Amino acid sequence: MTLCIDRERCQGCNGHPRCADVCPGNLLVLGEQGQIASREPDDCWDCAACVKVCPRQALSLTLPPEVGGRGSRLWARQVGGKMHWTIVDGQGRTKNFVI
Amino acid sequence: MRSAVENVSYPEVLETDWLVIGGGAAGIMAAVRARELAPTCRVMVLEKANVTRSGCLAAGINAINAYLNPGETAASFLQYVKKEFAQQVRDDLVLSLAERLNEMTDRLAAWGLPIYRDEQGRYRQRGRASIQINGEAIKPLMAAALEASGAEVRNHAVVTDLIVTDGRVAGALYFDLHTGQFTAVRAKAVLIATGGASGIYQPNTGGAARHKQWYSPFNAGSGWAMALRAGAELTSLEMRFIALRVAHTMAPTGTIAQGVKAKQINGDGVNYVPNYAYAQGKPTTAELLWATMEEEKAGRGPCALDTRGLTPEQGDLLAQAYLCMCPTQVLQWADAEQRPETAAVPITGSEPYLVGGHGTAGLWVDVHRQTTIAGLYGAGDAVGGAPKKYVTGSMAEGAIAAEHALDHFLREAAAPHPGWTEALEQAWRRARQPLNNDAGATARQVEEALQAVMEYHAGGRSGGYRYEQSGIERAQQSLAQLSKAGAALGATTPYELMRVHEVRDRLLVAAALLVHQSHRRESRLPLYQSRTDYPAPDPQLDRTWLNTRRSHGRADADEELKLEILERVWEEAVPREQASEEPVPEEQAPGESAVRGGISA
Numbered sequence: 001m002t003l004c005i006d007r008e009r010c011q012g013c014n015g016h017p018r019c020a021d022v023c024p025g026n027l028l029v030l031g032e033q034g035q036i037a038s039r040e041p042d043d044c045w046d047c048a049a050c051v052k053v054c055p056r057q058a059l060s061l062t063l064p065p066e067v068g069g070r071g072s073r074l075w076a077r078q079v080g081g082k083m084h085w086t087i088v089d090g091q092g093r094t095k096n097f098v099i
Numbered sequence: 100m101r102s103a104v105e106n107v108s109y110p111e112v113l114e115t116d117w118l119v120i121g122g123g124a125a126g127i128m129a130a131v132r133a134r135e136l137a138p139t140c141r142v143m144v145l146e147k148a149n150v151t152r153s154g155c156l157a158a159g160i161n162a163i164n165a166y167l168n169p170g171e172t173a174a175s176f177l178q179y180v181k182k183e184f185a186q187q188v189r190d191d192l193v194l195s196l197a198e199r200l201n202e203m204t205d206r207l208a209a210w211g212l213p214i215y216r217d218e219q220g221r222y223r224q225r226g227r228a229s230i231q232i233n234g235e236a237i238k239p240l241m242a243a244a245l246e247a248s249g250a251e252v253r254n255h256a257v258v259t260d261l262i263v264t265d266g267r268v269a270g271a272l273y274f275d276l277h278t279g280q281f282t283a284v285r286a287k288a289v290l291i292a293t294g295g296a297s298g299i300y301q302p303n304t305g306g307a308a309r310h311k312q313w314y315s316p317f318n319a320g321s322g323w324a325m326a327l328r329a330g331a332e333l334t335s336l337e338m339r340f341i342a343l344r345v346a347h348t349m350a351p352t353g354t355i356a357q358g359v360k361a362k363q364i365n366g367d368g369v370n371y372v373p374n375y376a377y378a379q380g381k382p383t384t385a386e387l388l389w390a391t392m393e394e395e396k397a398g399r400g401p402c403a404l405d406t407r408g409l410t411p412e413q414g415d416l417l418a419q420a421y422l423c424m425c426p427t428q429v430l431q432w433a434d435a436e437q438r439p440e441t442a443a444v445p446i447t448g449s450e451p452y453l454v455g456g457h458g459t460a461g462l463w464v465d466v467h468r469q470t471t472i473a474g475l476y477g478a479g480d481a482v483g484g485a486p487k488k489y490v491t492g493s494m495a496e497g498a499i500a501a502e503h504a505l506d507h508f509l510r511e512a513a514a515p516h517p518g519w520t521e522a523l524e525q526a527w528r529r530a531r532q533p534l535n536n537d538a539g540a541t542a543r544q545v546e547e548a549l550q551a552v553m554e555y556h557a558g559g560r561s562g563g564y565r566y567e568q569s570g571i572e573r574a575q576q577s578l579a580q581l582s583k584a585g586a587a588l589g590a591t592t593p594y595e596l597m598r599v600h601e602v603r604d605r606l607l608v609a610a611a612l613l614v615h616q617s618h619r620r621e622s623r624l625p626l627y628q629s630r631t632d633y634p635a636p637d638p639q640l641d642r643t644w645l646n647t648r649r650s651h652g653r654a655d656a657d658e659e660l661k662l663e664i665l666e667r668v669w670e671e672a673v674p675r676e677q678a679s680e681e682p683v684p685e686e687q688a689p690g691e692s693a694v695r696g697g698i699s700a
């Protein structure tokens with residue numbers, strides 16, 4: 001489980017989920033409640049394509065216990081021509097990058 | 100219980116001129132090139148995901164790794180590639196793509212790709228053949244260029260089979276991932292640009308990290324399986340590619356090794372690279388991997404790239420470079436509460452892949468990128484014989500294929516395709532067959548069983564990547580059983596149908612790989628192709644290419660498809676004796692006739 005889905009934030013993009021549209025593995029799908037879910041969380045490549053297109057910052061990446069598991073998280077969003085990255089480590093310390 | 104997908108109706112038939120399978124770097128360029136040379140040419144791109152973020156480039160990249168920096172020529176690029184691959188490359192393919200590398204780079208710049216520049220205003224060099232870019236958005240930019248070209252793009256279209264009639268390609272069959280509906284596309288020429296194959300060997304880390312692989316886990320070798328079923332030839336599958344990558348994240352290491360010139364150290368902090376002898380003095384990429392694995396074997400691991408002592412600004416620049424290509428590397432640093440300037444970055448060998456963009460495995464093509472089937476072309480990671488082509492070389496191959504197809508097929512009136520109906524029926528029967536099977540094992544179970552067989556018997560990481568004849572034969576026996584399990588897999592949704600086909604394609608590609616491994620009785624490339632029972636190169640096999648193709652059996656039943664091996668001897672267009680770093684005079688560049696004359700089956 002490396003993709004985190006924030007159920008408070010996901011509103012399903014009015015039935016046309018942007019994240020599901022771009023996932024290179026076609027892993028994401030709208031569930032019964034109109035919210036996004038992964039068909040097979042273990043199959044995520046961590047490419048962050050879905051994270052970048054979500055208009056509600058409902059998606060983030062984390063590391064599974066096999067390779068980390070201390071709870072750090074990564075968000076990204078496009079603002080104008082720049083990508084804004086936020087990385088929060090297990091202690092809650094935040095680092096931002098604008099590229 | 101059956102879903103609506105069971106009741107799919109007979110495939111609708113569409114018409115186009117140039118049909119491109121796979122909307123990655125190679126496929127997009129092939130479509131754009133055909134449209135710009137012939138604005139009336141109908142072009143259709145079928146992509147199983149979405150061209151905006153599909154394939155290898157989903158997360159972006161931070162360098163263009165095939166570029167002729169000042170002082171380099173196509174000929175010097177060829178010599179560099181030959182040194183890296185023990186001379187075993189197709190000169191004609193490498194030279195023809197090398198001539199187009201800078202043109203492709205300039206195209207990317209024109210499409211809006213930010214490329215860093217030095218004080219003189221030239222592209223900023225990173226390594227001998229690479230330049231630094233900000234490529235996070237390279238794929239969306241390519242997709243925008245594709246859209247602007249006017250080509251028709253069908254996303255979420257999973258191609259399962261080529262349709263070949265009378266020895267000539269006639270089109271392809273795909274199904275839509277949303278509806279499950281099958282559609283056949285009739286075309287004058289077809290391009291396979293589906294990338295290489297991951298998932299043949301066991302991933303370094305399993306469980307929830309099973310797809311923390313370097314190569315795209317969604318490139319399943321489908322184009323190769325289609326080509327084999329259709330009668331085309333694959334070459335050099337035994338020449339696998341194994342990457343030296345950041346441990347756990349499998350992030351590429353060039354960013355650090357070339358970007359900040361970090362040294363490779365072992366667990367004792369010693370730079371081990373000078374402690375080994377290399378065939379040509381300077382280590383090749385394969386030899387660097389070999390030296391690292393030797394250190395691990397001797398108990399002096401883990402090896403690492405020594406980034407300690409970088410300034411915090413340099414550490415941040417590294418982090419930014421990784422965010423543009425492999426963001427989990429930066430997440431991993433945060434998770435471990437480390438920064439590159441305070442802790443060396445651990446490296447190790449990846450699981451083996453088959454990929455023509457880095458190694459030499461792939462479709463066997465002529466200099467125009469046409470396969471042995473008329474009208475069927477290949478480009479990019481799907482094509483063998485021309486390693487180290489990467490993004491720009493893949494694009495160049497797409498352009499070369501489009502130009503030849505235009506001159507020879509696309510401007511002709513559509514061929515009548517006798518036998519179309521039967522060929523389509525056969526493809527459709529095969530493609531929808533899993534919908535009739537009852538649910539039993541899952542695609543993932545069969546895939547993991549395949550990966551375990553290859554890992555333990557056919558040169559996986561745990562055996563130091565080496566193998567021997569008895570192991571290959573044991574793997575062949577296991578695979579015969581697994582192919583039956585693959586043939587029994589069932590699907591109820593379009594997504595499951597795609598997964599079943601991916602696994603079946605991997606099984607077929609693995610079977611072909613084993614035929615290659617069994618046949619090459621020598622060791623030619625450290626770890627990429629290395630045997631314990633024949634540990635030295637055999638000079639008699641210099642310039643011998645091993646190819647597989649279908650010999651007989653039902654094309655609609657993979658487990659009954661029989662493969663045969665061919666030895667093809669290919670003369671060097673630029674003989675080794677003349678292997679200088681100087682440009683090759685025009686008359687020595689390989690012409691078509693020289694290439695054709697070099698083939699003997």
Ligand SMILES: Cc1cc2nc3c(=O)[nH]c(=O)nc-3n(C[C@H](O)[C@H](O)[C@H](O)COP(=O)(O)OP(=O)(O)OC[C@H]3O[C@@H](n4cnc5c(N)ncnc54)[C@H](O)[C@@H]3O)c2cc1C
Pocket residue numbers: 120121122123124125126145146147148153154155156160161162163164165256257258259292293294295313314315317318319321322351424456457478479480481488489490491493
């Ligand atoms: C992580 C990573 C980092 C890299 N970094 C660099 C770098 O920094 N610099 C550099 O120059 N090169 C880099 N490369 C190499 C480069 O990305 C590839 O060589 C290049 O993208 C290959 O292009 P392609 O079109 O052959 O394959 P891809 O770009 O992978 O395209 C193949 C396409 O085919 C589609 N497809 C597959 N099967 C089917 C099917 N059955 N039906 C329909 N569609 C299908 C896939 O979804 C995909 O979109 C990197 C590669 C990887 C994996």
Ligand code: SF4
Pocket residue numbers: 009010011012013016017018019020035036053054055056057058059
């Ligand atoms: S893009 Fe964001 S809001 Fe839209 S469906 Fe996906 S997670 Fe939900």
Ligand code: SF4
Pocket residue numbers: 003022023024025026027028043044045046047048049050051
């Ligand atoms: S990170 Fe990439 S592979 Fe994983 S769910 Fe998102 S888009 Fe798909």
